[in-house]
Each structure stands twice: as structure tokens, then as C-alpha cells.
Amino acid sequence: MTAAxxxxxxxxxxxxxxxxxxxxxxxxxxxxxxxxxIEYAEWHFRNPWFHTQRHMVYLLLALGAAVxxxxxxxxxxxxxxxxxxxVALALLILVLVPGIGREVNGSQRWLPLGPFTLxxxxxxxxxxxxxxxxxxxxxxxxVRHQWQGFLKPMTVxxxxxxLLMIEPDFGATVxxxxxxxxxxxxxxxxxxxxxxxxxxxxxxxLVLVVSEPYRVQRLTAYTDPWxxxxxxxxxxxxxxxxxxxxxxxxxxLGNSIQKLFYxxxxxxxxxxxxxxEETGFIGTVAxxxxxxxxxxxxxxxxxxxxxxxxPFGGYLCYGVALIFAGQAFINMGVSAGLLxxxxxxxxxxxxxxTSLIVCCSMLALALRVDNDxxxxxxxx
Numbered sequence: 001m002t003a004a005x006x007x008x009x010x011x012x013x014x015x016x017x018x019x020x021x022x023x024x025x026x027x028x029x030x031x032x033x034x035x036x037x038i039e040y041a042e043w044h045f046r047n048p049w050f051h052t053q054r055h056m057v058y059l060l061l062a063l064g065a066a067v068x069x070x071x072x073x074x075x076x077x078x079x080x081x082x083x084x085x086x087v088a089l090a091l092l093i094l095v096l097v098p099g100i101g102r103e104v105n106g107s108q109r110w111l112p113l114g115p116f117t118l119x120x121x122x123x124x125x126x127x128x129x130x131x132x133x134x135x136x137x138x139x140x141x142x143v144r145h146q147w148q149g150f151l152k153p154m155t156v157x158x159x160x161x162x163l164l165m166i167e168p169d170f171g172a173t174v175x176x177x178x179x180x181x182x183x184x185x186x187x188x189x190x191x192x193x194x195x196x197x198x199x200x201x202x203x204x205x206l207v208l209v210v211s212e213p214y215r216v217q218r219l220t221a222y223t224d225p226w227x228x229x230x231x232x233x234x235x236x237x238x239x240x241x242x243x244x245x246x247x248x249x250x251x252x253l254g255n256s257i258q259k260l261f262y263x264x265x266x267x268x269x270x271x272x273x274x275x276x277e278e279t280g281f282i283g284t285v286a287x288x289x290x291x292x293x294x295x296x297x298x299x300x301x302x303x304x305x306x307x308x309x310x311p312f313g314g315y316l317c318y319g320v321a322l323i324f325a326g327q328a329f330i331n332m333g334v335s336a337g338l339l340x341x342x343x344x345x346x347x348x349x350x351x352x353x354t355s356l357i358v359c360c361s362m363l364a365l366a367l368r369v370d371n372d373x374x375x376x377x378x379x380x
Contacts, residue, residue: 014070014367015301021294022348022363028275028287029349029356030055036259036274037267037351051267051351058353062360069364074372077365078312081127081134085156088127091120092163107343109167119354121164121172126358128160128176129183129319136187137312144188153180154197165208171342173208175326177201182322183315222340238263239270239335242277243284250280267351269343272335287349291328295321301370308376313369320362323347 030052037051047053077084095101095111102110102117110117135143135153142149157180164173181201185194210216217232225233225240242258245251256277259266266274276284302317324347331346333339345355 013371015297015370018294018297018301018363018367018370021290021297022360025287025290025294025348026059026360028290029271029346030059031253032271032275032349033267033351035254035256035278036271038254039260040267043261054353055351055356058356061353062357065357066360066364069361070368070371072368074310074313074316074368077130077316078134078137081131084127085131088120088124089159089163091118092124092160092167095120096163096166107167107169109169116353119352121167121169122352122354122358124160124164125172125176125179125323126362128157128180129316129323129362131156132180132183133312133315133319136183136315140187140311143184145190147193150184150189150193150197153184168212169343170208171330171344174205174330174342175323175344177205178326179319179322183319186318187315219340222337225337235264235270235341236337239273240337242270242273243336246277246280246284248281250276250278250283253278269331269345269350270335271350272332272346275349276335288332291324291347295325295328298324298366301366301373305369305373308373310369310373310376313372317366317369320366323362324359 033055034049034052038048041050041052042048044050091111096108100111101108102112104110109121110119132153139149139152142152157177160176161173164170164176181194181198209219221228221232222236225236227233229237238258242256242263245257251257256266256274258277259274263270263273272284272287275287279286298317298321302314302321304314305311305317306314327344327347330339330342331344331350334341334344345352347359348356
């Protein structure tokens with residue numbers, strides 16, 4: 001009897017491996033932000049721990065949100081997906097209203113909430129995943145066999161991407177579009193339908209890139225940043241210098257030179273560069289391994305859910321994994337000079353309250369899916 005109870009207790013808890021992978025990345029983020037922001041915070045706020053203290057507040061809020069999300073039954077998210085989508089679209093509209101949305105560096109992406117800010121584009125990613133997962137369960141036959149089943153979510157996707165581009169937030173647009181197409185592909189849409197719409201989406205993305213001179217400038221600067229290292233290529237060259245200085249084992253935590261006002265956005269979009277400088281090749285590969293393990297584990301949880309006749313949970317996990325994979329790949333690729341510069345956070349690591357709360361909430365959803373899948377197995 002005691003052994004049986006122990007087995008049930010163990011099986012009913014969260015996936016330890018998945019939880020530890022997420023907590024490890026949160027710890028990396030806390031250390032990296034503390035190191036990368038200390039001089040910047042001292043100069044601008046006369047408090048070297050300003051960003052560290054705020055990040056710890058964000059961590060507490062994010063972990064609290066994760067606990068709440070984990071305790072909510074999946075059926076609640078299935079039934080209310082359209083509500084979250086409506087709220088997300090409303091916030092994306094609200095942030096564009098003059099006098100309400102806050103503009104930073106030419107982009108109007110933030111809603112002020114007292115001493116903090118909310119970035120609706122981060123919330124929109126989560127809302128879209130929940131909505132699409134529910135839609136693909138309710139309209140499974142349509143999605144897999146009929147044009148209208150595939151095109152209906154494209155209408156929602158078009159509305160979201162249009163609002164994101166008005167901000168503008170091209171990075172979030174790429175993630176949202178890529179995640180939506182990835183989820184629909186994994187749901188089993190006809191390959192012909194998928195390829196035709198994908199070609200149209202890629203063509204639209206290309207038009208968006210060439211329609212704005214600053215995007216074209218970023219693209220050309222990425223191909224040869226050293227051609228103009230003090231202007232268009234400045235940020236990327238400084239990031240590459242950080243990687244080079246790290247060598248095998250890094251210069252040591254807290255000893256980065258590039259964070260001393262050489263590399264812009266050192267504690268946000270380019271925190272991975274500072275981490276690589278201070279921990280070297282070994283630390284860089286370790287973080288990449290954590291992401292690979294996290295994403296692979298979430299995909300495994302999703303596959304188990306589908307096989308256990310829990311398609312909604314499976315699609316949720318697929319969407320979460322695609323978001324984490326896309327943002328991690330793009331952020332690290334940008335930092336290493338493999339991709340054009342894009343303003344995307346590194347999940348769990350970059351400074352930013354909304355991103356951190358949403359990432360922890362998405363991880364909690366995956367943990368809940370795993371728990372429900374194992375509960376179904378026990379009942380059988």
C-alpha cells in the first residue's frame with residue numbers, strides 16, 4: 001500500500017527533468033543579467049543592482065503565474081482560448097493608441113503599468129498558441145482535409161501580424177507566423193495546402209523586409225558588419241568581439257569588457273554575448289544544451305499527450321516548443337552574427353518582465369500537460 005501511494009504521488013507531480021531544465025535557465029538568466037547590467041545600472045540609476053532587483057521581482061511574479069497556470073485544468077484553456085485571443089488582440093490595438101502606448105527607439109510596443117510595463121506582443125504569442133491548439137481539436141477534420149479549415153486561422157494570424165507590424169515588431173511577427181505554421185503542419189494539414197500558403201507568407205515577409213529601409217540596412221550590415229563597424233555594423237561587431245574574447249573558458253563572471261557601454265542592449269537582447277564572453281565556449285555550449293534539452297523534452301511530452309488521446313495538450317506543447325526554439329535560435333543566431341539583427345528576447349534569460357512571465361506560464365502549461373497525460377495512463 002505504501003509503495004503504491006509513493007508511485008501515485010511521484011506520478012502526479014510535475015516532470016522533474018523539465019522543471020529542472022527551466023529552473024536552470026532561470027538561474028543562468030539571473031546570473032547573466034546581474035553581471036551584464038551592473039555598470040549600466042550604476043551609471044543610469046545610481047544603483048548597480050537596479051536591474052537585478054527588478055529581475056528578481058519579475059522572477060517571483062513569473063513563478064507565481066506558473067503555479068497558477070499549472071493548477072488550472074487544461075479544459076479551462078480549451079474552452080476559453082478565443083477569450084485570450086480577443087484580449088491579446090485588444091491589447092495589441094491599445095498599445096497603438098497615442099498617449100497610451102509607450103514608444104521606445106521608434107517602436108510603440110509597451111503599455112505602462114505604474115513602475116512596470118507590459119509588452120502585449122509577448123502575451124499574444126501565448127494566446128495564439130492556446131487558441132490554435134483548441135481550434136485544431138474542434139476542427140480537426142476541416143484542418144486536415146478542407147481549405148476553409150486551414151484558411152480560417154490564417155485570418156486570425158493576419159490580424160495579429162498586421163497589428164504587430166504597425167508597432168513595428170518584425171521579430172515577434174516572425175515567431176508568431178512560424179509557430180502558427182508549425183502547429184498547423186504538425187496537426188496534419190494537407191501538404192499542398194500548407195506549401196501554397198507558406199509560399200505566400202514567405203513572399204509577404206520578403207515584401208515587409210524590403211519595404212522599410214532600416215530592415216534592408218540591417219540585412220546588409222549583417223552580411224558584412226566590419227564594412228561599417230562604427231555605424232550600421234557597430235552592435236554586431238561588438239557582439240562578435242565579446243564572443244572572441246570568451247575563447248574556451250571565458251574571462252570570468254563579472255569581468256566582461258563589452259558590457260562597459262561597448263555593446264548596446266547588453267542585458268536584454270544581447271545578454272547571450274556577455275554570457276559567452278564571461279563563460280567562454282564551454283558556457284555557451286552548456287546553455288545551448290539546456291535549450292536543446294528543454295525543447296526536446298516539451299516535444300516528447302506533446303507526443304505522449306497525442307498518443308494518450310489528449311490532442312489539445314499535445315498541440316499546446318508543440319506550440320510552446322516552437323516558440324522557445326524559434327526565439328532561442330534567432331536570439332543566439334543574431335548574437336553570433338548568423339542572422340540579421342532582431343529585437344527578440346532569449347527565453348528565461350533576457351531581462352524583461354512580460355517575457356519572463358509568459359515563458360514561465362508556457363512551461364507550466366507543458367508541465368500540466370505531462371501531469372494530465374500520466375494521470376490518464378493511471379486511470380487506464
